[in-house]
Amino acid sequence: MTDMAVETTTSSEPLPRTKTDWLPLLLVPALALLALPFIGSGSTWVTLTVAGLAMGMMIFLMASGLTLVFGLMDIINFGHGVFISLGAYATLIVLGPLAGWGQADSVWLNLGLLFLCIVVAMAVTGVVGAVFERVIVRPVYGSHLKQILVTMGGLIVAEQAIHAIWGASPIPLQLPQTLRGAFVIGDIVMERYRVVAVCIGLVVFIGMQLLLNRTRIGLLIRAGVENPEMVEALGYRIRRLFVSVFVAGSALAGLGGVMWAFYRQTLTAGMGMEVMVLVFIVIIIGGLGSVGGCFVGSILVALVANYVGFLEPKLALISNILVMALVLIWRPQGLFPVARR
Amino acid sequence: MAEPLLQLSGVHTHIGPYHILHGVDFAIPAGQLTMLLGRNGAGKTTTLRTIMGLWQASSGAIRFDGQDITKNSTPNIARAGIGYVPESMAIFTDLTVRENIVLAARSGPVDSARLDWMLGLFPALKRFWNLPAGNLSGGQKQMLAIARAIAEPRRLLLIDEPTKGLAPVMVRSMIEAFKALKAAGETILLVEQNFYAASALGDNVIVMDDGRIVHSGAMREMVEDKNLQQRLLGLSLDAHQ
Numbered sequence: 260m261t262d263m264a265v266e267t268t269t270s271s272e273p274l275p276r277t278k279t280d281w282l283p284l285l286l287v288p289a290l291a292l293l294a295l296p297f298i299g300s301g302s303t304w305v306t307l308t309v310a311g312l313a314m315g316m317m318i319f320l321m322a323s324g325l326t327l328v329f330g331l332m333d334i335i336n337f338g339h340g341v342f343i344s345l346g347a348y349a350t351l352i353v354l355g356p357l358a359g360w361g362q363a364d365s366v367w368l369n370l371g372l373l374f375l376c377i378v379v380a381m382a383v384t385g386v387v388g389a390v391f392e393r394v395i396v397r398p399v400y401g402s403h404l405k406q407i408l409v410t411m412g413g414l415i416v417a418e419q420a421i422h423a424i425w426g427a428s429p430i431p432l433q434l435p436q437t438l439r440g441a442f443v444i445g446d447i448v449m450e451r452y453r454v455v456a457v458c459i460g461l462v463v464f465i466g467m468q469l470l471l472n473r474t475r476i477g478l479l480i481r482a483g484v485e486n487p488e489m490v491e492a493l494g495y496r497i498r499r500l501f502v503s504v505f506v507a508g509s510a511l512a513g514l515g516g517v518m519w520a521f522y523r524q525t526l527t528a529g530m531g532m533e534v535m536v537l538v539f540i541v542i543i544i545g546g547l548g549s550v551g552g553c554f555v556g557s558i559l560v561a562l563v564a565n566y567v568g569f570l571e572p573k574l575a576l577i578s579n580i581l582v583m584a585l586v587l588i589w590r591p592q593g594l595f596p597v598a599r600r
Numbered sequence: 601m602a603e604p605l606l607q608l609s610g611v612h613t614h615i616g617p618y619h620i621l622h623g624v625d626f627a628i629p630a631g632q633l634t635m636l637l638g639r640n641g642a643g644k645t646t647t648l649r650t651i652m653g654l655w656q657a658s659s660g661a662i663r664f665d666g667q668d669i670t671k672n673s674t675p676n677i678a679r680a681g682i683g684y685v686p687e688s689m690a691i692f693t694d695l696t697v698r699e700n701i702v703l704a705a706r707s708g709p710v711d712s713a714r715l716d717w718m719l720g721l722f723p724a725l726k727r728f729w730n731l732p733a734g735n736l737s738g739g740q741k742q743m744l745a746i747a748r749a750i751a752e753p754r755r756l757l758l759i760d761e762p763t764k765g766l767a768p769v770m771v772r773s774m775i776e777a778f779k780a781l782k783a784a785g786e787t788i789l790l791v792e793q794n795f796y797a798a799s800a801l802g803d804n805v806i807v808m809d810d811g812r813i814v815h816s817g818a819m820r821e822m823v824e825d826k827n828l829q830q831r832l833l834g835l836s837l838d839a840h841q
Contacts, residue, residue: 475702475703478695478699478702478703479703481692481694481695481699482692482694482695482703484694485692485693485694485695486690486692488654488674488690489686489690489692490703491654491673491674491675491678492652492654492674492678492684492686492690493678493703493704493706493748494675494678494679494706495675495706496673496675497675597694
């Protein structure tokens with residue numbers, strides 16, 4: 260529910276506008292422009308940049324839920340990776356009966372299939388997230404060490420459950436027909452699926468920004484990140500908010516899992532855990548609890564990985580750590596520090 | 601005599617192994633400003649937090665408007681009409697001044713008459729309306745914390761040391777704001793260390809020491825009785841002026 264009634268104050272003076280911290284936002288275009296002369300070819304640069312943006316969006320989709328959960332609930336959820344894996348495996352629920360949609364030479368059927376996969380994955384991971392919060396996380400509120408141990412345990416159990424349900428062998432996954440291949444514009448090559456990933460990532464980011472900044476729920480989440488006790492003293496039931504955010508965070512991980520699965524085109528129970536190092540790096544770079552920071556951090560990490568991988572492949576493995584170190588030297592609390600309790 | 605708005609009877613509070621409140625009894629009459637005084641560590645903040653349900657009373661009873669709220673959760677206590685301004689102010693620094701107010705008005709948008717009244721009490725807030733609250737000075741943060749507590753009608757305000765650390769000029773404007781709140785008929789329980797501010801505002805006074813109530817009565821009596829001030833607070837009003 261938006262609440263703009265307060266805007267109609269009777270103030271006669273012009274009210275000052277909120278200042279935006281532009282510097283971290285300029286990092287991404289600055290980095291892209293800096294890379295251009297090193298790469299040399301404009302078409303290669305565009306290809307690498309679009310690929311990096313797509314990768315960044317997928318990382319953002321997987322990480323955004325965790326940064327909210329950590330920011331609001333102060334929960335270090337090492338089990339977040341299992342929701343990525345579970346979301347990926349949930350695509351099989353849709354792909355089984357609707358395999359024909361994926362083979363059809365129709366953009367709408369193919370996108371519809373992807374959309375259904377996302378909906379089912381988010382529903383499954385949301386429900387499992389609610390159970391995970393109630394059974395595993397709630398008993399260890401307030402104790403980081405116990406959270407790490409217990410959520411790691413939950414991750415292992417859930418991964419084994421995936422093995423028990425879908426088998427331990429990797430499962431190949433095919434992209435829907437029209438999402439395979441690439442758009443070729445002159446010398447520029449852009450994989451179709453990556454373009455779709457960029458669009459979905461942008462939609463989710465804009466949706467989250469609107470939710471967090473333009474709605475009372477968003478205000479509550481931002482206030483709860485900073486001081487949950489005061490939110491309660493204002494009459495709000497923060498426990499319900501905690502559960503809702505945990506469920507939303509799990510569902511977002513499920514969405515990220517679907518996109519990641521189609522990108523890798525292989526399902527393994529450990530695929531979520533494998534990407535968690537990257538997820539933790541971007542939420543630390545972004546500022547714990549900051550969705551905007553997580554977005555910028557994801558793109559930054561992915562672009563650097565792509566550019567460095569092209570220019571100096573041996574350095575690609577440590578590029579993420581280097582980015583994190585440089586950002587933390589510049590801003591020890593991350594790009595967009597969120598006020599903490 | 602009418603039933604008090606808030607009544608504490610034999611309230612004990614433990615925090616971990618520590619026994620902080622030892623059978624606190626007092627009553628807050630409606631429509632009056634009651635000062636809660638005492639040295640550091642006397643249990644004033646614990647008393648307010650116990651009323652708000654932020655720390656649970658281990659025994660005793662807290663009644664608000666005739667209802668037992670001892671075991672109620674903090675959100676339910678707030679919904680019953682009790683506003684709380686903690687000593688730390690606890691404003692949401694990442695949110696703008698406007699967003700802090702919007703959030704505090706839980707039941708819906710703040711109507712313009714109430715907003716005008718609030719901004720009339722604390723005009724500085726208008727200038728920083730769309731700026732992050734973290735940018736405000738200490739005094740402005742305190743104003744925002746109080747404005748947030750009155751963003752919607754409350755039946756009782758619990759305010760913890762609002763003048764602590766403020767410059768004298770800010771203390772004076774805070775006293776004026778409380779006088780205006782009092783004139784508007786608000787019922788207030790105000791924790792204060794500054795006896796000058798307390799004497800200028802209070803209708804009633806309660807003094808705590810070591811987790812117990814050691815005095816309660818009319819503020820006028822204490823202002824007039826230097827020996828009482830000396831015995832209970834260790835200082836007289838003269839020393840604060």
